[in-house]
Amino acid sequence: MRKILVFFIGILMTSLHAFAQAPKKPTSSEIYHSLQKLNFLGTALYIAAHPDDENTRLISYLSNNVKAKTAYLSLTRGDGGQNLIGPELRELLGVLRTQELLAARRVDGGEQFFTRANDFGYSKHPDETLTIWNKKDVLGDVVWVIRNLKPDVIINRFDHRTPGSTHGHHTSSAMLSVEAFDMANDENAYPEQLTSTTTWQPKRAFFNTSWWFYGSPENFEKADKSKMLNFDIGVYYPTKGLSNNEIASMASNQHLCQGFGRVTTRGSQNEYIELVKGSLPNDETNIFEGVNTTWSRVSGGKAVGEILYAIEKSFDFIDPAKHLPNLLLAYKKLQEVPDAHWRNLKSKELKDIIVAVSGLYLEASAQESSTYPGGTVKINVEVLNRSSAKIALKSLSILEDYEDGTNLNLEENKKINLELTLNVPENMSYTSPYWLAEKGSLGMYTVADKSLIGKPETPHAFMATFELDFEGFSITIEKPIVHRYSKPDKGELYQPFEILPQATTHLTDKVVIFADSKAKDIPVTIRAGASGLKGKISLEHPQDWQVTPAAIDFTIAEKGDQQTVIFTVVPPEKESEGTIAPVVSVGQKTYSQELIEIAYDHVPTQSVLLSSESKIVRLNIQKVGENIGYIVGAGDEVPESLEQIGYKVHTIDPNNIQPGTLAKYDAIVVGIRAYNVVDELKFKQRHLLDYVNEGGNLIVQYNTASRRGLGIDNLAPYPLKLSRDRVTEENSEVKILAKNHSMVNFPNPITEKDFDGWVQERGLYFPNEWGPEFTPILSMGDSGEAEKQGSLIVAPYGKGNYIYTGLSFFRELPAGVSGAYKIFANMLSIGKDKVENESDIKG
Ligand SMILES: [Zn+2]
Numbered sequence: 001m002r003k004i005l006v007f008f009i010g011i012l013m014t015s016l017h018a019f020a021q022a023p024k025k026p027t028s029s030e031i032y033h034s035l036q037k038l039n040f041l042g043t044a045l046y047i048a049a050h051p052d053d054e055n056t057r058l059i060s061y062l063s064n065n066v067k068a069k070t071a072y073l074s075l076t077r078g079d080g081g082q083n084l085i086g087p088e089l090r091e092l093l094g095v096l097r098t099q100e101l102l103a104a105r106r107v108d109g110g111e112q113f114f115t116r117a118n119d120f121g122y123s124k125h126p127d128e129t130l131t132i133w134n135k136k137d138v139l140g141d142v143v144w145v146i147r148n149l150k151p152d153v154i155i156n157r158f159d160h161r162t163p164g165s166t167h168g169h170h171t172s173s174a175m176l177s178v179e180a181f182d183m184a185n186d187e188n189a190y191p192e193q194l195t196s197t198t199t200w201q202p203k204r205a206f207f208n209t210s211w212w213f214y215g216s217p218e219n220f221e222k223a224d225k226s227k228m229l230n231f232d233i234g235v236y237y238p239t240k241g242l243s244n245n246e247i248a249s250m251a252s253n254q255h256l257c258q259g260f261g262r263v264t265t266r267g268s269q270n271e272y273i274e275l276v277k278g279s280l281p282n283d284e285t286n287i288f289e290g291v292n293t294t295w296s297r298v299s300g301g302k303a304v305g306e307i308l309y310a311i312e313k314s315f316d317f318i319d320p321a322k323h324l325p326n327l328l329l330a331y332k333k334l335q336e337v338p339d340a341h342w343r344n345l346k347s348k349e350l351k352d353i354i355v356a357v358s359g360l361y362l363e364a365s366a367q368e369s370s371t372y373p374g375g376t377v378k379i380n381v382e383v384l385n386r387s388s389a390k391i392a393l394k395s396l397s398i399l400e401d402y403e404d405g406t407n408l409n410l411e412e413n414k415k416i417n418l419e420l421t422l423n424v425p426e427n428m429s430y431t432s433p434y435w436l437a438e439k440g441s442l443g444m445y446t447v448a449d450k451s452l453i454g455k456p457e458t459p460h461a462f463m464a465t466f467e468l469d470f471e472g473f474s475i476t477i478e479k480p481i482v483h484r485y486s487k488p489d490k491g492e493l494y495q496p497f498e499i500l501p502q503a504t505t506h507l508t509d510k511v512v513i514f515a516d517s518k519a520k521d522i523p524v525t526i527r528a529g530a531s532g533l534k535g536k537i538s539l540e541h542p543q544d545w546q547v548t549p550a551a552i553d554f555t556i557a558e559k560g561d562q563q564t565v566i567f568t569v570v571p572p573e574k575e576s577e578g579t580i581a582p583v584v585s586v587g588q589k590t591y592s593q594e595l596i597e598i599a600y601d602h603v604p605t606q607s608v609l610l611s612s613e614s615k616i617v618r619l620n621i622q623k624v625g626e627n628i629g630y631i632v633g634a635g636d637e638v639p640e641s642l643e644q645i646g647y648k649v650h651t652i653d654p655n656n657i658q659p660g661t662l663a664k665y666d667a668i669v670v671g672i673r674a675y676n677v678v679d680e681l682k683f684k685q686r687h688l689l690d691y692v693n694e695g696g697n698l699i700v701q702y703n704t705a706s707r708r709g710l711g712i713d714n715l716a717p718y719p720l721k722l723s724r725d726r727v728t729e730e731n732s733e734v735k736i737l738a739k740n741h742s743m744v745n746f747p748n749p750i751t752e753k754d755f756d757g758w759v760q761e762r763g764l765y766f767p768n769e770w771g772p773e774f775t776p777i778l779s780m781g782d783s784g785e786a787e788k789q790g791s792l793i794v795a796p797y798g799k800g801n802y803i804y805t806g807l808s809f810f811r812e813l814p815a816g817v818s819g820a821y822k823i824f825a826n827m828l829s830i831g832k833d834k835v836e837n838e839s840d841i842k843g
Helices: 028-038 056-065 090-108 126-132 135-149 168-183 191-195 217-222 244-252 301-313 320-334 340-357 638-644 681-693 818-829
Strands: 043-048 069-074 111-114 153-156 204-207 228-232 270-277 361-366 376-384 391-397 408-410 416-423 463-470 473-480 482-487 491-496 503-507 511-514 520-528 533-540 546-548 552-556 562-570 576-586 589-591 593-600 603-611 614-618 627-631 648-651 667-670 697-700 720-727 734-736 763-770 778-780 792-797 800-805
Touching (some): 028 320, 028 340, 043 135, 043 168, 056 069, 056 244, 056 270, 069 090, 090 111, 090 244, 090 593, 135 168, 135 191, 153 270, 168 204, 168 270, 320 340, 320 473, 361 463, 361 473, 376 408, 391 416, 503 533, 503 589, 511 520, 511 638, 520 552, 520 576, 552 562, 627 638, 681 697, 681 792, 697 818
Parallel strands (some): 043 069, 069 111, 153 204, 627 648, 667 697
Antiparallel strands (some): 228 270, 376 416, 391 463, 503 520, 533 552, 576 614, 720 763, 734 778, 792 800
């Protein structure tokens, strides 16, 4: 055996939550299913835009009933959505949704791919989508996935012919799919890809239609179905004890952060697909018609097929190991197949079956969940042959330079345990989502290593390679190095083994607003990825800002432990913004990343490394009044943002609203979608309006206009109708309509410049009809659309004022957009220019 370095690390860093990512241990029914799939040589690719767009019924049907190799290409990772189960948003939500898609595919039997397109938020039209995405690159990625996967059939979730009828990302996914259908086979298209793959022509493409695209089941009944295929996807699989639609429900149930948890369905159900490319099959249930999906499809495949079909026909469910000699023979013959695509693909599938029928257990588990470049970790290896077959472990390697000439005979059911020491090379890269390694643009991730494009996740840090001798025939099996451990209340657990920095840092607030020239203390937490970590930390900052002290020494004894240090940040006198970024020096090395752990029970724990930094903003903001009452709606960070600029914000429990309890507030703000989600509010609305009447100031943020309405007829003191109007272009031009209104003058003068630097959108669910008492303050619109005037409207009522706004303050304030702060301060100050004199204005 190789020399074993003795280097003891005593502290195990384990995460609080961990997922039982236990290796698959297939039953003989599952082995038989894999054999059936091995004997089907056809591939289907489903294409859409987001995690959850995919039709899991169809993916499961193609994978489990047709036995085709089936994959879902989601153009984006779903960064732009909401998260119903935790705090992850934007790129972190994309990481979670990537894992939920992989979890769904583990259930329905599909595979998962992505492009570099970023889900930048709602888009009304594919023209906008394909401008913000780099169309050439996203199309190239679709072509790349088609050329590598070589699907016979492509199925689009959306219709490429109806731009504007759904999310622009949706239509774009179908348009790019249709374009790529021909391009994949054109050697002049993306020729640089052809050094590592080959051209490919899919046979046909479909649009996965349904009554939903026709408005009603009745309309769909009448629709022309001459180009449609349909088949019953409610089939029952006795070997699984499940119906296809039950599997599909279980798969889509993995989309938990989107609230997809629901009961499973069973029974006959028709699925429709409409031909958009290629020839229509005569058999309307066979999408592979005209494609040879047997082993005779490939040159040299017939001999392989003869052996494997015979095994399938006489499969022994009681003693599948009986088939090992013939499986090995088929493997030998498969190596003579000249077509590299099929040889590689089917070799991998066949190897898994060979391991499974032998009951062979191979595992390499690191004793810690992570180490760092240059670090050392012990690896426990377990090798066990649970069949009577003659199998030997010829060698075991982890890194290329690892050499082990041991020839160990694997006797039936005699476990072999080995312990290796892995010395991680200094130049080893960190384990983190590859698409977040570099800063991307609004519409695209930047991926420097082109070989990673399309892959769902970063490849495992290390693989253990077992070279096995099966009755005189050598087969190499690779297994990722995992971390296996146990917890008394959870049992045995697995998580990925990772390479992480020796030091990472964390700033509590990602945006810090300085509303005056007072200094603020900024805590920075250092987390040790190695024991005995000793170094210095400093805070990078813009030149016109001051930070003390210049550096702080620290020592952290144990890996996984943290230490918090405080820097004092002094803003400049005039308005300014920039970033502060902690930098840790340990010896000659510096570290500037933050480590974020995403841990849920339904997906493997994810470690994400991002630049550790916060935005700092020095605002010259005037405000009047300081006591704000906040009624929480669906949840937003507006209260924390208002506190940052010096307001005192009190949360109001709607149950406690009584006449007279509100007068103490200078203004009351209603959180986003409060009337949608807080039922009590409709009983308390009259008290809120009385508060306005008596001189109060009520600010209502956006609520959604459902078809049934809000279930409240006095949302405002005057007529007010919500619509679905939204302005999604965050840089669209904004005109100030009411130039002399105090809203745009007091206490902060507002100009068009205050709409610079907004993020994601302007606003949503604007009212489109209101009573004459209201004054619309602003006008804005997306390109090519009519201007909308309902983003911010104000009406005096009694002695006070009522404001309704669909402007997306819930996004802009946490992002530190200075103009949004000034407009909000003016909303909170309205009416106070008449009752208070200048000396009360607090700077
Ligand atoms: Zn979607």
